[in-house]
Amino acid sequence: MKAxxxxxxxxxxxxxxxxxATLKAVAIPGYQVPFASREMPMARGWxxxxxxxxxxxxxxxxxxKVIDQGADExxxxxxxxxxxxxxxxxxxxxxxxxxxxxxxxxxxPEVPLTKDQILVLQVPMPEPLRKYEKKESVTKxxxxxxxxxGAWLMLxxxxxKYGRTTTGADHPVLVNxxxxxxxxxxxxxxxxxxxxxxxxxxxGAGREKKIYAVPxxxxxxxxxxxxxxFEGEDFSGKSCRFCGATGVFLDELYxxxxxxxxxxxxxxxHCADRLGRQEEKEVQHATI
Amino acid sequence: xxxxxxxxxxxxxxxxxxxxxxxxECSQPGRPGLIKNYCPSCGTVxxxxxxxxxxxxxxxxGIVGESGSGKSTLMQCLYFDxxxxxxxxxxxxxxxxxxxxxxxxxxxxxxxxxxKYGMVYxxxxxxxxxxxxxxxxxxxKQIAAGGRHVGQMQSAGERLLDVVSIPLFRMKEEPRxxxxxxxxxxxxxxxxxNDPPILFLDEVTTGLDLSVQAAxxxxxxxxxxxxxxxxxxxxxxxAVIRMLADRTLxxxxxxxxxSGLTDQILEDPxxxxxxxxxxxxx
Ligand SMILES: Nc1ncnc2c1ncn2[C@@H]1O[C@H](COP(=O)(O)OP(=O)(O)OP(=O)(O)O)[C@@H](O)[C@H]1O
Ligand SMILES: [Mg+2]
Ligand SMILES: [Zn+2]
Ligand SMILES: [Zn+2]
Numbered sequence: 001m002k003a004x005x006x007x008x009x010x011x012x013x014x015x016x017x018x019x020x021a022t023l024k025a026v027a028i029p030g031y032q033v034p035f036a037s038r039e040m041p042m043a044r045g046w047x048x049x050x051x052x053x054x055x056x057x058x059x060x061x062x063x064x065k066v067i068d069q070g071a072d073e074x075x076x077x078x079x080x081x082x083x084x085x086x087x088x089x090x091x092x093x094x095x096x097x098x099x100x101x102x103x104x105x106x107x108x109p110e111v112p113l114t115k116d117q118i119l120v121l122q123v124p125m126p127e128p129l130r131k132y133e134k135k136e137s138v139t140k141x142x143x144x145x146x147x148x149x150g151a152w153l154m155l156x157x158x159x160x161k162y163g164r165t166t167t168g169a170d171h172p173v174l175v176n177x178x179x180x181x182x183x184x185x186x187x188x189x190x191x192x193x194x195x196x197x198x199x200x201x202x203x204g205a206g207r208e209k210k211i212y213a214v215p216x217x218x219x220x221x222x223x224x225x226x227x228x229x230f231e232g233e234d235f236s237g238k239s240c241r242f243c244g245a246t247g248v249f250l251d252e253l254y255x256x257x258x259x260x261x262x263x264x265x266x267x268x269x270h271c272a273d274r275l276g277r278q279e280e281k282e283v284q285h286a287t288i
Numbered sequence: 289x290x291x292x293x294x295x296x297x298x299x300x301x302x303x304x305x306x307x308x309x310x311x312x313e314c315s316q317p318g319r320p321g322l323i324k325n326y327c328p329s330c331g332t333v334x335x336x337x338x339x340x341x342x343x344x345x346x347x348x349x350g351i352v353g354e355s356g357s358g359k360s361t362l363m364q365c366l367y368f369d370x371x372x373x374x375x376x377x378x379x380x381x382x383x384x385x386x387x388x389x390x391x392x393x394x395x396x397x398x399x400x401x402x403x404k405y406g407m408v409y410x411x412x413x414x415x416x417x418x419x420x421x422x423x424x425x426x427x428x429k430q431i432a433a434g435g436r437h438v439g440q441m442q443s444a445g446e447r448l449l450d451v452v453s454i455p456l457f458r459m460k461e462e463p464r465x466x467x468x469x470x471x472x473x474x475x476x477x478x479x480x481x482n483d484p485p486i487l488f489l490d491e492v493t494t495g496l497d498l499s500v501q502a503a504x505x506x507x508x509x510x511x512x513x514x515x516x517x518x519x520x521x522x523x524x525x526x527a528v529i530r531m532l533a534d535r536t537l538x539x540x541x542x543x544x545x546x547s548g549l550t551d552q553i554l555e556d557p558x559x560x561x562x563x564x565x566x567x568x569x570x
Contacts, residue, residue: 145398149431152436153424157424161460226438
């Protein structure tokens with residue numbers, strides 16, 4: 001007799017343990033909860049922390065979206081979707097609104113998330129103080145004592161050396177006025193989306209064996225000095241060359257034929273969605 | 289010099305720091321049977337034994353003793369880098385009055401370090417982040433004390449670099465590029481950056497060229513004169529202590545064996561070990 005394949009890959013015991021860690025993470029916003037990271041059918045560092053969260057959460061009624069740096073069709077996103085689909089049979093989608101569970105690497109979707117959705121972010125390095133202090137035993141104590149001089153010092157050093165903070169991504173945030181947290185390598189542009197997010201945000205680091213969380217409606221403040229306010233990437237005056245979107249995170253690209261730089265939505269499904277709706281409108285106009 | 293009217297700013301009573309469990313033999317009063325600071329039956333090292341001292345406002349207290357006599361251990365205990373085995377520490381400050389500061393929470397100890405203390409370590413690697421710019425090293429202490437304004441911290445840091453004679457155009461360099469004397473100066477600037485009433489200096493001049501030594505000693509004297517900071521200055525070199533300290537303690541095998549005005553100790557040493565130290569200086 002052949003054993004039934006395990007629903008969502010992990011055995012129920014492992015899923016329960018991951019969910020217990022997740023509950024603790026939700027109860028202590030921004031606090032890194034250790035968990036026994038499992039072997040997954042992909043290399044650690046390729047989103048196994050996020051994948052384990054997804055596997056522990058996914059149910060038969062879920063609809064899954066997976067994005068990798070804004071793209072639903074990257075190899076990594078596709079292989080995660082394949083694994084979940086093969087082991088659960090649930091539908092996957094590219095439309096943010098349709099998904100109940102969204103696993104993402106390095107972006108928060110442009111469409112505002114709702115209270116009926118959970119966002120799972122993949123985290124390579126969960127410890128925001130690691131560059132300042134190598135020893136885990138010490139960083140644990142620093143968190144316990146709310147001693148975040150190290151995080152501030154790293155920003156100060158950037159300002160001294162480059163005139164401004166140069167964290168392109170993973171700019172540290174203060175969660176609920178208590179824990180300093182690495183938001184995962186999302187662009188600074190996405191940090192404000194975490195503040196009072198309606199959706200639960202879970203962050204998983206497979207290699208570093210940590211889970212942490214931003215529960216819905218939690219205050220998230222990006223660290224910034226009084227005389228150097230926090231700023232996201234600035235795209236003012238720029239728009240998507242396909243859908244014309246402004247106020248979204250844009251990728252810059254160099255067009256060889258024209259020798260010009262142009263911009264396009266980094267969130268590909270958002271862009272496709274807007275284009276689709278524009279076409280619909282045109283079709284409607286044409287038929288009237 | 290009479291000090292009866294004045295209250296000590298910092299007072300240490302019976303500080304003991306042992307490495308090891310201790311045993312029946314070495315726990316007896318007076319700890320007979322130790323070889324120097326070491327118990328041969330259980331292997332415990334008594335790095336500091338029953339050390340008591342007072343530091344008065346604005347004075348420089350010198351601590352001298354041979355290598356291994358417990359000077360750095362004492363400093364690290366006072367700075368809370370090390371937990372003491374037993375003893376009391378009090379500081380005459382309205383915020384800290386009446387408490388044994390060895391017993392307070394680690395958060396409170398951190399507060400004292402960040403707001404009341406400055407420290408210059410024997411080894412600059414302990415006191416500086418060699419991979420951060422010098423100006424950031426100085427700002428670290430201000431950040432820890434709650435500084436959140438870059439402009440203010442930078443100008444305070446620049447002023448201190450000027451005090452310790454580090455040219456401003458080098459402020460963005462990491463101290464690992466600096467000579468030993470410059471590193472000690474950056475440490476001193478960092479230690480001063482939160483305007484501490486108490487400053488600890490552990491072998492600041494050791495390993496420096498004589499001319500650099502003299503410059504650092506002048507700097508310390510100038511800081512005492514201008515800022516009125518109380519200091520404990522540790523050195524194995526009596527010549528350094530003689531130039532700096534108003535009063536001096538002599539340590540041997542973790543114990544204070546002699547204490548008094550520096551001039552008196554130099555003129556009329558009591559303990560055989562101190563006599564040896566003084567005569568070797570002449
Ligand atoms: N972590 C430790 N474990 C065991 N023994 C230690 C430890 N640290 C220091 N000691 C011992 O404590 C004693 C005092 O050392 P300390 O470094 O305080 O001496 P010192 O007077 O500063 O010497 P130096 O002039 O060489 O700097 C020495 O016998 C040393 O071996
Ligand atoms: Mg020493
Ligand atoms: Zn677009
Ligand atoms: Zn013993």
